Amino acid sequence: MSIKEIYDLAIKTGINADPRGKAGVKRWLDGEKKKYEKLSNTPAGGDKALFDTERLTNPYADSRIHFNKEKQKVKTIAVGIDVEEAEIALIAAMNSDIDLIITHHPVGKALAALDEVMHMQAEMMASYGVPINVAEGVMRDRIQQVGRSLSPVNHMRPVDAARFADIAYMNLHTPCDNLVFQFLQDLVNKKNPDTVGELIDLLKTIPEYKEATKNNAGPMIFAGSPENHTGRIVASEITGGTSGSKEVYPELVKAGIGTIIGMHIKDESRDEASKNHLNVVIAGHISSDSLGLNLFLDEIEKKGIKIIPLGGLIRVKRTR
Numbered sequence: 001m002s003i004k005e006i007y008d009l010a011i012k013t014g015i016n017a018d019p020r021g022k023a024g025v026k027r028w029l030d031g032e033k034k035k036y037e038k039l040s041n042t043p044a045g046g047d048k049a050l051f052d053t054e055r056l057t058n059p060y061a062d063s064r065i066h067f068n069k070e071k072q073k074v075k076t077i078a079v080g081i082d083v084e085e086a087e088i089a090l091i092a093a094m095n096s097d098i099d100l101i102i103t104h105h106p107v108g109k110a111l112a113a114l115d116e117v118m119h120m121q122a123e124m125m126a127s128y129g130v131p132i133n134v135a136e137g138v139m140r141d142r143i144q145q146v147g148r149s150l151s152p153v154n155h156m157r158p159v160d161a162a163r164f165a166d167i168a169y170m171n172l173h174t175p176c177d178n179l180v181f182q183f184l185q186d187l188v189n190k191k192n193p194d195t196v197g198e199l200i201d202l203l204k205t206i207p208e209y210k211e212a213t214k215n216n217a218g219p220m221i222f223a224g225s226p227e228n229h230t231g232r233i234v235a236s237e238i239t240g241g242t243s244g245s246k247e248v249y250p251e252l253v254k255a256g257i258g259t260i261i262g263m264h265i266k267d268e269s270r271d272e273a274s275k276n277h278l279n280v281v282i283a284g285h286i287s288s289d290s291l292g293l294n295l296f297l298d299e300i301e302k303k304g305i306k307i308i309p310l311g312g313l314i315r316v317k318r319t320r
């Protein structure tokens with residue numbers, strides 16, 4: 001496979017598992033197209049010339065190829081949750097046969113645009129029964145806050161390192177998080193754990209969480225108690241960029257949600273969930289990210305590509 005084929009497969013896989021469904025993704029892309037068409041060009045360039053046209057076909061601004069080496073056939077990939085300057089220097093120093101690096105968390109222009117994928121959280125809330133106007137209202141400030149917090153970051157630094165080492169570099173964030181969302185939501189829908197304790201036990205049957213448990217980072221109850229009934233369970237804090245607003249929790253409870261599964265949660269949000277009697281199960285951050293990457297990596301490994309895990313990735317294969 002070429003770098004572009006690997007990347008395109010990741011985006012397609014992410015769209016297939018997107019909580020908004022194909023229609024929701026199309027709506028988003030149509031919106032981007034409208035924005036693009038409204039922009040104008042000036043002789044000196046202008047906004048239209050500066051627009052990232054990949055947005056017209058890829059709904060995930062937090063995932064990009066950052067340094068490409070055209071037409072290269074990929075045989076070996078180094079993959080991790082965070083493969084940045086330190087790991088890139090190590091790979092370069094080892095003079096290995098690695099011809100592509102995939103990192104999960106956004107870097108470069110994808111990090112600077114992380115806030116944009118957060119809009120999908122409002123659509124997820126709407127699918128649970130929260131009116132879309134309320135969902136968008138409670139998310140608005142938080143999205144802007146994340147956008148502001150990313151603005152001073154030296155986001156091109158790892159991209160510069162990859163370019164200097166002359167190794168192709170991409171990051172795949174929301175497409176992989178969508179795979180975790182789909183995997184966990186399908187699992188809880190099928191197994192329907194009755195109590196929060198049973199939900200924790202169910203999560204611990206997943207190899208990535210089992211391994212994380214051994215490393216003292218397994219699934220944990222952040223709000224509620226093991227004997228609480230779960231009620232309706234949603235994997236609402238698994239995809240959509242980063243954690244949402246604490247104002248979301250009362251709305252989820254009003255919509256009939258009893259338990260949420262997340263990767264991580266801020267303390268002030270945890271307190272708000274507790275106050276609203278919402279059970280919060282934190283499956284684990286790096287273990288959940290590993291699960292998402294693994295589901296995708298299985299697809300490309302099938303095609304004969306060798307995967308070298310590093311940067312926190314707990315590699316588990318689900319193919320024989």
Ligand SMILES: [Fe+2]
Pocket residue numbers: 105285289
């Ligand atoms: Fe993550």
